[in-house]
Amino acid sequence: MRPLVSLLLALPILLFAFPTGPGPGRSGAPGDSGSCSGGSCHFGAPRRGEGAAVYLPFGAFYTPGVPQRILIHATGLSAEPVTARFGFQVSPRMAGRPQSDSGGTLRSLGPDTWVQCANARPPVDGACPNEWQIASAQHTRPSRDPVWELEWTPPAGASGPIAFYVAVNAANGLADQAGDRIFLNSMQVERAGPLAVRQPFGGGGASPNAWVEIHGTNLPTAGTRVCAGGRDAAVISFTSPTQINALLPAELEIGPQILEVTGRGVEPTRSPIVIQSASPSLYSEMTGARPGETAVIYGTGCGDLREPRAADVRVANLSVPGMAYASPGIPGLCQIHFDVPEVSPNLYTIHVCIDGVCNGQRVQFPVLVGIE
Numbered sequence: 001m002r003p004l005v006s007l008l009l010a011l012p013i014l015l016f017a018f019p020t021g022p023g024p025g026r027s028g029a030p031g032d033s034g035s036c037s038g039g040s041c042h043f044g045a046p047r048r049g050e051g052a053a054v055y056l057p058f059g060a061f062y063t064p065g066v067p068q069r070i071l072i073h074a075t076g077l078s079a080e081p082v083t084a085r086f087g088f089q090v091s092p093r094m095a096g097r098p099q100s101d102s103g104g105t106l107r108s109l110g111p112d113t114w115v116q117c118a119n120a121r122p123p124v125d126g127a128c129p130n131e132w133q134i135a136s137a138q139h140t141r142p143s144r145d146p147v148w149e150l151e152w153t154p155p156a157g158a159s160g161p162i163a164f165y166v167a168v169n170a171a172n173g174l175a176d177q178a179g180d181r182i183f184l185n186s187m188q189v190e191r192a193g194p195l196a197v198r199q200p201f202g203g204g205g206a207s208p209n210a211w212v213e214i215h216g217t218n219l220p221t222a223g224t225r226v227c228a229g230g231r232d233a234a235v236i237s238f239t240s241p242t243q244i245n246a247l248l249p250a251e252l253e254i255g256p257q258i259l260e261v262t263g264r265g266v267e268p269t270r271s272p273i274v275i276q277s278a279s280p281s282l283y284s285e286m287t288g289a290r291p292g293e294t295a296v297i298y299g300t301g302c303g304d305l306r307e308p309r310a311a312d313v314r315v316a317n318l319s320v321p322g323m324a325y326a327s328p329g330i331p332g333l334c335q336i337h338f339d340v341p342e343v344s345p346n347l348y349t350i351h352v353c354i355d356g357v358c359n360g361q362r363v364q365f366p367v368l369v370g371i372e
């Protein structure tokens, strides 16, 4: 009789406890009931300010009411890379009132995620009832891959900064709550200006020596000049009334800057931009390699490469040391060299992280069959 009573008592918690993703209020946001750890849930104090990232296609900017695809990345490493399983919960909030004001709606884009409102019920027609307006998205089952894609729509009336709160579990995949690593992080996005900046190959953001696509309207096609943080772009390779492709200079200041586009016969257009020390964006066509061999992959956004830079390459949930080099004769294109780890032949999601910034993409690297 006794075991049945304790089971019935634990039922509500267990319902939210299984690996199919936590109940509402577990993103670690102010006002949340907590995160993944605590009580009968995952053990161990969460690590704050690390281990989880949110990537937006045009950097840390939003346009009110305009949906965009976001990537959630568990950058924290599991203690057991081979059996690793990852989970997450993310919740957007108005940065000024995170306890109460929703930072927009979320929509699942596949079977690996689900969305709930603050009453633990799914949104109706994409929206949560006003009294339960805070939405969160989480994993449906522990994932081998530490990346999930969602659609986020910022509130149509928003103007101030929006904060994403993310809780991640880099678990050992052995279904014991002691083997989990909990990470809590948050990142802020600002209202976009008239120019939207992204990098070729799909990685968001901008950094010194990176190729960028500048999207806008009525952009100059004659006498075009691009200036970031007061410094002229190194190269302008393409112009049209809606897009300019340019190579940002290597000597750019890191942090929030102003991007200015001018040209003959048009008013200057100014827009905020955030320059990171690196913003890797990988070219998805990758030549595979065997375990023990040195692989070379290409991209842009490796930052100032007047000296080679250390890169943390993530493949098969392992962290492998790599180096980023400038590609001789091809300004802005970087090449990352790393030794392929001893893992079984397969296609693996790959991330390159430089100065703690990883590529906001879902790209795969082929590990080839080793020589016997």
Ligand code: HEM
Pocket: 013, 016, 017, 018, 019, 020, 021, 022, 023, 026, 027, 035, 036, 037, 040, 041, 042, 085, 086, 087, 088, 089, 142, 143, 167, 168, 169, 171, 172, 173, 174, 175, 176, 177, 178, 180
């Ligand atoms: C955002 C917060 C959370 C995340 C990201 C998360 C993630 C995960 C993941 C990835 C697993 C599979 C672990 C493995 O296979 O080793 C798991 C399992 C589990 N979770 Fe959570 N979880 C969260 C919150 C919670 C909460 C709040 C509870 C309790 C109410 C809970 C209870 C459990 C239990 C009992 C298991 C099965 C045992 C285990 O595998 O560790 N989780 N969770």
